[in-house]
Amino acid sequence: MLRKLRPASGQRTLRLRQQLGIALLAIGGLLLTPMAAYAQSPSPGSTPSVQSVQPNNGAKPNASPQSPAPAPSAPNTGYVPDLPGSAAGRLRVKVIDGRTRKPLQGAEVVVIETEKRYKTDKDGLTPWIKAPVLRSARYRFLVNELHGQLNLISYKDGYRDSVHMGVRVNEGAVTKTTIWQYKILPGPDTRVEPVLYQEPYHRLWIIQLADRFRRPSQLGEGYERP
């Protein structure tokens, strides 16, 4: 009885092993496909994501009628610059010469949070920008910020880079901001570094924040009063 059963059980085991092998091959194939695709994509951070403006670094385009170059694809950083679902306002940036206060044409403004780039026109203005309202999570459960904040960088040949942080943005509201850039002068400017401007929080929120944590036993300047 046992001898009769052995071959049958051996065949079943063999069939199970074959099925298991096929399943493993299928799983391996599924795993390898995205990895191969990832290996073909450029490494994260190697090329900036360019949405509105293609930066011209002086290199000639590699284009021939026989072999058209493939369009450069954005790197897969896992970061979604459009921030779907987040509320947005509208932002327009003006870039001016910090000394003459005249508009600067052709400056490139980068919104750091969205990684998008915009060129200024003859009036020093960027196009209207869809600006996500990003409030700092640090304060969310304590005193919600009155406004979101965005950070910008402006580049212009012959000028110091200008980093402009903390631009106030609100849902559905229009915001304008001005970036001041300073011309690099051959004489005095021996050490050239970016200029930082930190836009302050609105004073109404600062007052709220200070009052929020004030102890009645240690009043400091006291609660806001007429």
Place this chain on the structure above:
Amino acid sequence: MRIPLRHTLALPPLFALVLGLCITSTPVPAHAQTAYYLGAAGFPSTIRVAIRENNASGEPDPRGRIIFVSTVNFDDYCRCVLPNEWYPAWRPASLEAGAIAVKMFAWYHQLHPVTVDGFTFDVDNTVNFQTYRAESYQDSTDQAYYTTRNLAYVKPDKEIFELNYRAGYQNQPNWQYRNAQKMAQWGTEYLAEQGKTPLEILEFYYTGRMLTSIPGVGRS
């Protein structure tokens, strides 16, 4: 201990002398008695803004040294104060009440300049007067300013007076500010949310005043 009678008789004149010294040593501004009236005082074209030095964090310091005095177009000054004092995303009625307050505050001080550390100016760029940041104007606050540019809120005899304000508290009319005859900024937004007009908001905080048009001044 008993004080001799002659000593007690000497006390009232001594007290009067001390009181007199106190009164005479109190600085009296030269403009304390000067009143300016709408019509006689023309609408300002410029205002002198003292720029104070920044603190280590890069913010203008209300107690900082005055670096220079900048002569600024009056309209531009008001446009660059309003978004830093009122919140640009607030309702139009709140912003319009704020625009009138900012303008009347500036106008009053333009008529009453001060001299500090050798600099003569009308206002400075800090909360000593009103928070001013060049080029910081916004669309919503610009609209509020130009909508109310031709309006003044003055005493019944048209005397130009300082419309003062403070932050106040959120989600309430801030009655205590009304009692102090100061506008509560959060209160303006609360009242605007209740459907009040800019005039009703002004009347709530500053009693016994009137809204009138400025002769020869338009909305642009």
